[in-house]
Amino acid sequence: MSGLTTTWARLTPAGRALAVLLPIVVIGGAGTTALLVAFGGAIGATIGANIPIVRFLAASVITFLITVPTAFLLIYMEMKIIALMNLRIGPDRVGPFGAVMSVVHGLKVLMKEDYTPPSVDVPVFTLAPVVVYTASFMTLLVIPFAPALTSMNLELGLLYFFAVGGFGVVGLMMAGWSSFNKYSLLGGIRAAAQAISYEIPLTLSVVGIVILTGSLSLTAIVAAQSGSFLDWFIFRQPLAAIIFFIAITAESNRTPFDNTEADQEIVAGFATEYSGMRFGFFFFAEYVNVFIVSALFSAVFLGGSHAPINLPFHPEINVDLGTLGIGLPLLAGLAPVVGTILCAAPIWLFAPRVRTWQALLGGFLIFGGLSTAAIGVWAVAMLPPVADLLFFLLKTFTLVFIFVWMRGTLPRARIDQLMGFAWKWLLPASLLNIFATAIAVLITG
Amino acid sequence: MTTETTRPTRPSLDDPRVAIPGSSSWYEPAPTPQTERQAEFLNLRDGEMFINMGPQHPSTHGVLRIIVKVNGEQVIDLDPVLGYLHRGVEKLCENADYHQAICYTDPLEYVSSLFCEAAPVAAFEKLMDVEVPRRAQYIRVLTMELNRIASHTLFQGWMALDLGGLTPILWSFIERDEIVDMLAALTGQKLLYNYYRIGGVNGDLNHEFMSRLGAWMSRAAKHIDSNLGLMNENELFVRRTRDLGTLDAATALRMGVTGPNLRASGVPFDLRRDRPYLVYPELEFDVPTRTEGDALARYLVRIEEIKQSIRIIDQVLHEMPDGPVMAKLPRLIRPRPGRAFGAVEGPRGVYGVYAISDGTDQPFRMRIHDPSFVHLQLVGPLTRGNLIADTMAVMASLDPVMGGVDK
Secondary structure (H helix, E strand, O other): OHHHHHHHHHOOHHHHHHHHHHHHHHHHHHHHHHHHHHHHHHHHHHHHHOHHHHHHHHHHHHHHHHHHHHHHHHHHHHHHHHHHHOOOOOOOOOOHHHOOHHHHHHHHHHHOOOOOOOOOOHHHHHHHHHHHHHHHHHHHHHOEOOOOOEOOOOOOHHHHHHHHHOHHHHHHHHHHHHOOOHHHHHHHHHHHHHHHHHHHHHHHHOHHHHHHHOOOOHHHHHHOOOOOHHHOHHHHOHHHHHHHHHHHHHHOOOOOOOHHHOHHHHOOHHHOOOOHHHHHHHHHHHHHHHHHHHHHHHHHOOOOOOOOOOOOOOOOOOOOHHHHOOHHHHHHHHHHHHHHHHHHHHHHHHOOOOOHHHHHHHHHHHHHHHHHHHHHHHHHHHOHHHHHHHHHHHHHHHHHHHHHHHHHHOOOOOHHHHHHHHHHHHHHHHHHHHHHHHHHHHHHO | OOOOOOOOOOOOOOOOOOEOOOOOOOEOOOOOOOOHHHHHHHOOOOOEEEEEEOOOOOOOOOOOEEEEEEEOOEEEEEEEEOOOOOOOHHHHHHOOOHHHHHHHHOOOOOOOHHHHHHHHHHHHHHHHOOOOOHHHHHHHHHHHHHHHHHHHHHHHHHHHHHOOOOHHHHHHHHHHHHHHHHHHHHHOOOOOOOOEEOOEEOOOOOHHHHHHHHHHHHHHHHHHHHHHHHHHOOHHHHHHHOOOOOOOHHHHHHHOOOOHHHHOOOOOOOHHHHOOOOOHHHOOOOOOOOOOOOHHHHHHHHHHHHHHHHHHHHHHHHHOOOOOOEOOOOOOOOOOOEEEEEEEEOOOOEEEEEEEEOOOOOEEEEEEEOHHHHHHOOHHHHHOOOEHHHHHHHHHHHOOOHHHHHO
């Protein structure tokens, strides 16, 4: 026994990790192989018979995995942009320009104590962040990033979005009610009141678009906006766009409608009693929500993945690597070396004080940048999903920036002004929009 | 011997009618109230609850505790609880000599502490019957007006922050930082200056102060205007503060309100003009007054005062004479027995000190009148019937500093 412990003590951390992982990998791999050999046919048949379910599960897992880096990116964006608006420096410690700061924040939240106060309703308290986060990432399923990059092309995409997105407020109510804290209670009730009020103009504002396209599928709505930017629904349905934008701001609890977590009034609202990763889930859900509502706005009103203008010519960069034959490996091997030297040569020739290795490093970086740019241009020109995704993300992040900008600029609306605005102005305006659209459709046929 | 039955402890102090599982009665009977607050607590009606804000709360301007009785979002009653910052400054001053008393009063209104020095110094000078040199008077006016701007810019930022805006406080802190830095160059301290002395000031203006002041004055008006654009033209801000916490002139006078809060209610009372001290009678400035009396008016009056202060500083810099900055006084001060009241128009209102001398080197009694204490009693009447969010807006517009309230 002592021999074993001595050996363990002598191992480096990497060796210890290997000593633990190697048997697991070997035994697990052998077991999996055996299972596949034994039941592979049956498993394959089951998967083949239930393609939609498997597809749904795979899409859910992928969207869940996408949300985490998205939330990190948005948190960093918000920290940095608001800092610049406040004339501060903002995060600058971890990574270039502090870009990894939000990841470190996430890890910090993971490592904090997960404390449950003694008086809370434990099952509801534990379940609330799960509900909130699930509701927000499940809505990402129907977002059409590109025609070829849609997780689930549901016929009732918009309806699914509003239905599942509406679940989030149940989670907020659960958190507010179970926390046994009056601030949490007020926050939860505010969230419920606000979500119910703004859900109605939000849903009604897109009815005009549904009339125009004749479909609830988000892919069909995006397809109906093909052509130039004048075909986007923001120009054909401007009133709906304004109502929709205000309503999604309220739905995602962003400034100036962030009454649910107004820290000057009710400390942290529904999240007052939460700590550690449970709070982290609320926090992440907020930013995932911002991304999702921005994506929805750009899909419904900004033409989704369509380019603003249809170019009169279609650039085609046909690179058929197969014709090169034996030249391909030679090119792959030689091009970096030759390219680096060619890029380094001007530096080396015209800047005599730069040392050779520095010139070579600079040449390597320049060549790397140029070749990456070339591959990017080729991908945008030749691979439609890449270009579509690029335009979609461009529009989405412009909207995210607008949300962050509003957060940096505006004070908070009072809860009665907020509710009055929804019921007295947005609801009649959205009804007016539906009538106007319907009459226009009737007249023009 | 009777067997003692142990009553189950109540799990909640909030609801007297909470159900106790396993107890003999369905509801535990409400206990007999011991204090007035407990009685109020036990007689809550349906839907009402108490919320305890503070002393640790994001927006109570220091360690203030407010007990708010709410019905849903509506505030029914509001009760400020003071004393978390009480240091007994008045008593401390009685056991210190006259010079030391000035630094005890210094940290009372810590965002504008030059006024807390100016008031006791004025009272002691009346007791001593000493004439302050004219240059020292000009320097006092100059530094006090700078401090007033620093305080009002801070108020502007806090007001926005309490309404949920993130940016204005950081923008207004730029102005405040520049002023605080130049005062630090003059006095050696950033917050608690301890610069005024009985009979003058501690040291003449130095080069660094003057160069910083000149650089700041050249862009001050423009900077402050650009900061205002973010709030004054903001529909959300104006809608949240207009007609909120309206204070009429009669009530204001009855409650003893002074300063910008009084002038926002339509009473043009300014100590600098109505009971002139130092060299204020020789300076030209307006007393900004508004008649609405709401939170927006209180905000706008303060903004106007910033502009008037810049005007005063401009005149002071042009007219400042040469000469000594300190009167000739004995090192140990022993005023004749008597009493004197010295008051200045601070950024929050009249800041006064009533000092009684018994002929020794220590004040026999020093009574400090702080405007924040007076204004805090308005929070309840002005907020009643409004929403929880309005509590913060009213508090911010009254601009109390807890250091001065608790003394």
